[in-house]
Amino acid sequence: MPDANVRIPEEAKDRLAALAAAEGLSLRAYLARLAEMLLTPAERAERAEKARAALKEWNGYAPTAAEEADLDSELDRRLARVTGR
Numbered sequence: 001m002p003d004a005n006v007r008i009p010e011e012a013k014d015r016l017a018a019l020a021a022a023e024g025l026s027l028r029a030y031l032a033r034l035a036e037m038l039l040t041p042a043e044r045a046e047r048a049e050k051a052r053a054a055l056k057e058w059n060g061y062a063p064t065a066a067e068e069a070d071l072d073s074e075l076d077r078r079l080a081r082v083t084g085r
Contacts, residue, residue, distance in 0.1 A: 003028070 008016075013027075020030030039047065056062045063071065079085075 016030065017027045020027045023030060025033070052062070
């Protein structure tokens with residue numbers, strides 16, 4: 001597989017290189033592994049949909065969009081309280 005050049009700030013490269021070294025990897029290997037681990041937005045949406053379907057099948061839980069929004073707001077409120085924001 002051919003390599004690609006990616007331009008990023010020097011500070012970001014240094015941080016990524018330090019993270020890679022801590023894992024015992026080269027920067028190239030670390031970035032390749034990172035790219036394999038991360039999900040695209042479409043992949044995340046697909047997983048979320050599968051999780052919702054499994055939850056509904058398991059216990060019948062199927063919140064409406066409004067209920068999800070209320071739960072998200074409550075979670076945001078609690079996270080803000082904990083993080084001091």
